[in-house]
Amino acid sequence: MRNSTCLQPSLATTAALPAIYSFLFPAGITGNVLAARVLSKQAPTKRTQYVYLSNLVTANLLICSTMPLLATYFARGYYWTYSSVVCRIANNFGTLIMHVSMYVTVTILCLIALSQYATLKKNSDANCSQAANENLHRCVLRKFRQPEFAKYLCIVIWLTVLCITVAAIICNNVQANAEGELHSCYSIHIEAGKFTSMLAASLATACFFVSFMTVLLSYYCLNRHLSKIQKHTCIGEKHLIYGTVKRNILVIQMILTVCFLPYHVFRPVFYGLLSGNDCTKLNYLVEIKNFLTCLAAAKSVLDPVIYLWLDKTFKRSLYGLFKKSVPEHHKGKDDVFTEETPDI
Template sequence: MKNSTCLQPSLATTVALPVIYSFLFPAGLFGNILAAWIFSKQAPTKRTQYVYLSNLVTANLLICSTMPLLATYFARGHQWTYQSVVCRIANNFGTLIMHVSMYVTIVILCSIALSQYATLKKNSDAKHSPAANENFHRCVLNKFRQPEFAKYLCIVIWLTVFCITVAAIIRNNILANAVGEFHTCYSISIEAGKFTSMLAASLATACFFVSFMTVLLSYYCLNRHLSKIQKNTCIGEKHLIYGTVKRNILVIQIILTVCFLPYNIFSPFFYVLLPGNDCKKSNYLVEIKNFLNCLAAAKSSLDPVIYLLLDKTFKRSLYGLFTKSIPEHHKGKADIFTEETPDI
């Protein structure tokens, strides 16, 4: 069995995936450019959540920029040679940007959840002195609320993910050129990569589950914290603010679960099950992986809808584009993507 001829893409790969990416690209590009414009004009630049959201929109735009490449690759990649320029661009540039932006998005979503939880807990602790052993916990959480820390954290996230991904791609290309493999662009070696790709995928999967469990723990701690407050005092009107922050963290958890969890659960099994000479099995595994990766990429096109539903500043700004005014009944409401949570 030759590596270059083992994979024979079905219509699911050559038709369905290009069509899906073709629909996601304009929707995601328009929505995220609009979101970037609104955040740059309306969002307070000194707010921590603005730092996180601006990096999230940047990652979304980068993912959208790879969609035409991916659509072309899945439609025609089985007809290209590995040494062709289009194959190198689609494989190296598309894979690099897609995976860097995807895992940057995951960590930033985790940071937003921690920032929201820290903001609410700080305000609710204003009249409830925590125990001494909680001081360190509070100090770490409060870091996520600081704009300067958020900026440096995002820089570190981008650099770390970028370096790991670049190292894996460069290593794979060196090995490919040395042994003269990859006659066809769409092949097992391209889709699965070498040992460095497996190692990078393992690190990425570990990063995802750390972020996933962190958000889940934040949601659990928030519920427990609110239950404790409700037993000790009547929170009254503040219940709405607590509810919006709780909903915000829950939405982040749902995004991680629906869009990213399937791909990251399947990824280890993909590398375990793939080795062997069973081409039919390899085709199924590769196509499942690519569809789950497409599901993760679809999140970048859905983010503007999430901003519209959850962020009142974004909703008012979008409304103002068409009416040139802000309705009175929208003024003065707390936004869940800002730190406008008042003291308790």
């Protein structure tokens, strides 16, 4: 069923979702603006981890910027016509920013996990070209710890995701205009899209699971690496970095599992069950999808709290924004997003 009268928003869509987005917006903007200020003025921005974190904060700010638009769309979108300016903005601009930022976030989280894992696989100063074939993966991992490589990689990720999303939106609009559909803005065309949107969604879902499994594999390899070390030596106080890196990767895995995994598991189910004339089922599917999208967007609000918890350098720098000087007992090198690896 593809007509506009079949899809009817419930109170959960017109009231609960706008309320959630309205609550998330100020919290997300405030937290990420503070994070951006810390990363730009206080944190050691030449380090690889802060290249990734700066791009992550940028993506979070873009997601937060769409929240007022999303809140308005869910509250009033059913009363807008598809051809109205506000609908075009919500459909094109909102969708573009949300999806580009979401998948940049997922990819960068994967890169942070790889970079953290690479700190523990650091080779000696020998040239990569002289390494044995079995150590090739170490040479590849070393790239993820290089700031210049991280900058160019992030640029490529932004451009790739942007191009794919723009192409999907343009093709989707062309197909809709060719069919001459006239319906409200809150419709199955906006919520599910045409064939091109489904194809782009399938590609995005595949990319998510590649990132998800990469982080999971990094955590597994790290545990295996630690087990081998413990068989030959005792991990003393100077090796506490292993525990902190392990925790960082675990936190990233938890973020992907809690915030993004439900949405991407449900997405194939959503497209698989769209066919048919059951309007009740269609409404349930769309509303579940929208609440899972909201859960994914909420991750951008949680990131500054995670930085504050994991990174003591970030905590000291944030404290320094409100104080002229940092107390002596706060000083010291205790940043857990470290790029230094102790001797094994």
